Amino acid sequence: MRSAVAGLDLRPALEAVLMVVDEPATEEHLAKILQRPRRAVAVALRELADEYTAQGRGFELRLVAGGWRYYTRPAYAPAVEGFVLDGQHARLTQAALETLAVVAYRQPVSRSRVSAVRGVNCDGVMRTLLQRGLVEEAGAEPETGAILYRTTNYFLERMGLRGLDELPELAPFLPEADAIEAETQEGLPSFDPDAPDAPDARDADDQTEL
Structure with a gap:
């Protein structure tokens, strides 16, 4: 042979x-x-x-x-x-795309950090991204013990990138993103589903994945 x-x-x-x-x-x-x-x-x-x-x-x-x-x-x-879709929707929801972008640019990052940047609970979307193989666990945060997440090689493959250094430059948008995060870290609403005025534990967008 x-x-x-x-x-x-x-x-x-x-x-x-x-x-x-x-x-x-x-x-x-x-x-x-x-x-x-x-x-x-x-x-x-x-x-x-x-x-x-x-x-x-x-x-x-x-x-x-x-x-x-x-x-x-x-x-x-x-x-x-x-041919592939044949009328079916197979794209990531807006919520999933936003969450994936936060992980890609701030990795390794915890779920709470991603939620702070987006201003909503992202647990449901993160589970979907994990199941799709687009993100993976990357150890734990030393200070809090929270699980950290990063993008995978499959993410690079699907995006057509050789490496993370080929991600588009976001410098013009970073100051605004940091300001949003600073505001949300202290004023982030409760994610307790039993709280009277708390939002649903998952985004409405999270219910309809790819």
Whole structure:
């Protein structure tokens, strides 16, 4: 089997493997599987990516979250969405997007901190993001023992990012966000569902996830 794999043409072999991966494949892993030098694999991957772009194919080969994977080309998103969704809603709610953004830019961060920034209880949304694999636990806060959360490699994959350093710059908005957080830390309403005037334990948006 090893000699058979080593004797395959590299580029078609890479295409065949990448067609069946369920997460980005690293150059090291591909080199090991195909029994080729990593440099040769890296060159072949970039040649394939450039070739698909030059040909205007409906898919592209991208380096995302440390590995390579096929993605549909953004220009053809309407066609893909129409086929996959077929009238069903599969996008994150506004509440989930806001919560995910807070985690992405302030990670590692606790649930209470996220709730303070948003001004509402985010427990329901955080559970959904955990279930979707977009965020994960990242230890505990030393001072309070609260669980901290961060985004995952799956988040990078879904966003099409190589790393967190590719997140859009938010400097123009940070002063306003800090002001909102400062105001909400002291005046944050009670999240006790049994309190007379307390809001529901979950946002209305939290009831309808993806």
